[in-house]
Amino acid sequence: MTAASGDVEANDVEASDLEALARRGRQLVIDSVAHSGAGHIGGPLSAMDLLVALFFRVLRIRPEEPHWPERDRFILSKGHSAIGLYAVMALRGYFPVEELATFDAGDSRLQGHPDMTRLPGLDASTGSLGQGLAVGLGIALGARLRGLGFHTFVMLGDGETQEGMVWESVQVAAKYGLGHLTAIVDCNGLQQYGWPAAPGEEGRGDRRDPLAGTRLGAALEAFGWRVLEIDGHDSHAIVEACDDARASAASARPTAILAATVKGRGVSFTEGRFEWHSRVATADEAAAARAELDLVEDRRA
Amino acid sequence: MTTAMRDAWAQTLIDLAGDNPDLLVLDGDLGTSTRADRFAAAWPDRFLQMGIAEQNMVGVAAGLATLGYIPWLSSFAVFLTHRAVDPVRMLVAQTHANVKIGAAYTGLLTGFTGKTHQDVEDLAIMRAMPGMTVIAPGDATECAAAVRWATATQGPVYLRLARDAGPDLFDGSYVFEPGRVIPLRAGSDVLLVSTGPQTARCLEAAEMLATSGFSAGVLHVPCLKPVDAAAILAAARGVRLVVTVEEHTILGGVGGLVAEILTEHEPRQLVRIGIADTWGESASNAFLLDRHGLSATRVAERVARELAGVGSSAGAAS
Numbered sequence: 001m002t003a004a005s006g007d008v009e010a011n012d013v014e015a016s017d018l019e020a021l022a023r024r025g026r027q028l029v030i031d032s033v034a035h036s037g038a039g040h041i042g043g044p045l046s047a048m049d050l051l052v053a054l055f056f057r058v059l060r061i062r063p064e065e066p067h068w069p070e071r072d073r074f075i076l077s078k079g080h081s082a083i084g085l086y087a088v089m090a091l092r093g094y095f096p097v098e099e100l101a102t103f104d105a106g107d108s109r110l111q112g113h114p115d116m117t118r119l120p121g122l123d124a125s126t127g128s129l130g131q132g133l134a135v136g137l138g139i140a141l142g143a144r145l146r147g148l149g150f151h152t153f154v155m156l157g158d159g160e161t162q163e164g165m166v167w168e169s170v171q172v173a174a175k176y177g178l179g180h181l182t183a184i185v186d187c188n189g190l191q192q193y194g195w196p197a198a199p200g201e202e203g204r205g206d207r208r209d210p211l212a213g214t215r216l217g218a219a220l221e222a223f224g225w226r227v228l229e230i231d232g233h234d235s236h237a238i239v240e241a242c243d244d245a246r247a248s249a250a251s252a253r254p255t256a257i258l259a260a261t262v263k264g265r266g267v268s269f270t271e272g273r274f275e276w277h278s279r280v281a282t283a284d285e286a287a288a289a290r291a292e293l294d295l296v297e298d299r300r301a
Numbered sequence: 302m303t304t305a306m307r308d309a310w311a312q313t314l315i316d317l318a319g320d321n322p323d324l325l326v327l328d329g330d331l332g333t334s335t336r337a338d339r340f341a342a343a344w345p346d347r348f349l350q351m352g353i354a355e356q357n358m359v360g361v362a363a364g365l366a367t368l369g370y371i372p373w374l375s376s377f378a379v380f381l382t383h384r385a386v387d388p389v390r391m392l393v394a395q396t397h398a399n400v401k402i403g404a405a406y407t408g409l410l411t412g413f414t415g416k417t418h419q420d421v422e423d424l425a426i427m428r429a430m431p432g433m434t435v436i437a438p439g440d441a442t443e444c445a446a447a448v449r450w451a452t453a454t455q456g457p458v459y460l461r462l463a464r465d466a467g468p469d470l471f472d473g474s475y476v477f478e479p480g481r482v483i484p485l486r487a488g489s490d491v492l493l494v495s496t497g498p499q500t501a502r503c504l505e506a507a508e509m510l511a512t513s514g515f516s517a518g519v520l521h522v523p524c525l526k527p528v529d530a531a532a533i534l535a536a537a538r539g540v541r542l543v544v545t546v547e548e549h550t551i552l553g554g555v556g557g558l559v560a561e562i563l564t565e566h567e568p569r570q571l572v573r574i575g576i577a578d579t580w581g582e583s584a585s586n587a588f589l590l591d592r593h594g595l596s597a598t599r600v601a602e603r604v605a606r607e608l609a610g611v612g613s614s615a616g617a618a619s
Binding site: 140165 | 325357361363368370372391395397
């Protein structure tokens with residue numbers, strides 16, 4: 001399907017290797033956040049395999065023509081993972097990798113949360129959680145009215161599903177039978193503060209599992225959605241699930257892909273640790289992370 | 302014969318839909334009240350029922366706008382400017398989306414609904430949003446003209462619609478121009494600056510003041526943002542007192558607007574008549590207008606009282 005282009009080749013990253021691209025994306029995330037001194041680490045790393053699979057295998061897009069009317073749409077509803085999206089867009093050729101150094105800086109196109117008025121290739125502005133699915137729903141409705149055949153993908157966080165607006169959209173999307181709308185939930189199992197400790201437990205809880213006690217898949221199915229559950233770090237499974245969602249567009253049921261991921265995935269000291277939700281790596285930590293990601297690459301080379 | 306703004310809003314959209322294939326109406330399950338049901342009957346394929354889910358409706362409109370559609374939203378103002386204010390801010394104002402907010406049931410006169418459904422803060426909220434055009438028509442003719450202008454103009458628009466029919470201010474030759482303020486009556490003692498259906502009550506109050514020997518001018522501000530500040534300053538010169546009158550809180554609406562302009566350029570005394578930092582209640586229109594000092598009689602009484610307290614020379618501050 002889609003071949004890698006632009007900066008991917010310039011950086012000599014093997015185009016067919018989604019895992020290598022994801023490691024490169026993770027490096028770019030850690031370096032960009034360290035460089036800007038602000039941003040999020042945990043969410044972008046948990047979503048990286050999903051983003052790479054989407055931009056290099058799933059989405060029908062033209063980086064050189066970001067406003068191509070028939071392109072698939074992608075909305076990062078968990079907008080605080082913006083740097084992850086930017087890293088993948090840079091690798092895909094939307095803009096030079098060097099521009100990532102402007103992340104979060106004044107006048108940059110790469111704002112702390114995605115700003116469609118600044119960066120071509122963004123199909124929505126996001127940042128206030130819970131809103132992206134509604135925009136995707138509107139785009140999917142518009143596609144039907146216009147007779148356009150593209151697919152719309154929206155990525156949410158698991159914690160984000162606590163927002164009530166998500167469930168307005170879940171309900172309305174089902175009422176309109178939008179089989180060409182797909183929600184991907186990055187279920188990384190952590191949120192910033194977390195729930196209180198369960199009765200009988202000490203402390204305030206460990207912030208684990210935004211969905212504890214909630215059967216998200218069952219809830220979505222109850223609203224009329226198709227639900228697929230996958231390993232969100234298995235590139236093959238991600239592509240397969242997205243292809244399945246596209247293939248069932250005529251089913252008149254939107255699809256939700258619940259992707260089990262690990263927050264901070266790919267770097268030993270950020271994996272599964274809530275502290276890295278919005279922490280900045282020190283120079284030493286960034287070097288250590290880079291070395292780890294390089295080592296993995298070398299081992300597989 | 303007067304027409305209610307909501308009727309004019311729906312009829313104008315019905316009329317425009319033929320020449321504007323991208324015009325859509327999205328309703329938050331209030332179409333029988335907002336009159337969106339009439340549009341649905343005329344253009345069923347261009348009407349999208351979004352259910353009782355206003356935040357999602359705003360997001361859907363923003364998504365549709367990216368494909369070139371011109372979505373008009375139909376709901377009560379409170380649900381658009383309060384419940385859905387976050388998506389309006391982020392997905393419409395911040396992206397300068399071509400979404401038109403048809404906010405029905407504004408101010409106090411919302412048909413015995415009480416304070417829950419009386420939107421008396423909407424102008425302040427919407428005026429604070431960068432890039433938002435804020436329109437409060439004075440009658441059905443101006444409302445229809447504003448609908449035509451908004452539909453033909455790129456960018457977000459907030460349109461404040463009154464529920465009930467009021468006196469006609471304009472004839473069919475009226476053309477809406479954003480920012481324009483409209484002198485409806487000349488006067489040398491006091492200038493009443495108003496917006497929306499309150500302007501008609503100000504004209505009535507000016508008549509009453511005339512019988513008491515006071516010369517009151519009336520300046521209608523149908524568009525709070527953008528606004529012709531120089532024209533407001535010019536109109537305010539030469540009168541002893543400037544008074545703002547609005548069916549809205551005195552914080553941030555026309556009172557706030559005029560206070561900002563005068564204070565910044567030509568500081569002077571200003572009286573703000575409106576909902577005085579309080580809530581409304583369920584009651585008849587007559588009761589509510591009297592209680593909040595907005596009936597023609599109450600406005601005239603207040604203005605006469607205030608004029609007695611200021612000096613005789615223009616611009617004198619007491």
